[in-house]
Amino acid sequence: EDQVTQSPEALRLQEGESSSLNCSYTVSGLRGLFWYRQDPGKGPEFLFTLYSAGEEKEKERLKATLTKKESFLHITAPKPEDSATYLCAVHTITGGGNKLTFGTGTQLKVEL
């Protein structure tokens, strides 16, 4: 069974204090790994897709990397507006379709 584990569950940072979020996965036939941001009561917002080990993607203060067993979301010099829950998900083929299997997320709080 596909499994996605995110750590830490919660993270509190001071503004400007860089850190990394971890997503480890066990899946047969990984086609891609996604990162999403979710604000309370809202739908997940797409951030990145990573397709293969060694790949990196960047967007503003966020950088996502992928190895064969895990992915990291690095947050450089975060600001309070980066506070949100960050979700990773693995894309797998199932039957005649496909699905995303999500981790439970890391709740990030950035304080002034």
Add this chain to the structure above:
Amino acid sequence: DSGVTQTPKHLITATGQRVTLRCSPRSGDLSVYWYQQSLDQGLQFLIQYYNGEERAKGNILERFSAQQFPDLHSELNLSSLELGDSALYFCASSVGIGDRPYEQYFGPGTRLTVT
């Protein structure tokens, strides 16, 4: 704004009742997915439709069903509701299907409360 719309935003109903949640995908997207998000389970995949046909099923209860119409909008029907069905229900859409992991764009969700 992802371009995916969902109605209603909130729904409060009693146990044993039946409700219908509606989703319109982004323009041009043929694939629609339904997910359930509860506090203890996280985001769980329910079902996928592509161009009107069911293509993948996840942990969807037999009391739940879905369909995708010719105009590509989708409905999720929940019947014989129980307290444990209270959750956020999200619809997502993507342009395609298959080996390539197309990005899924999520709607704002429907918050269902069963009393």
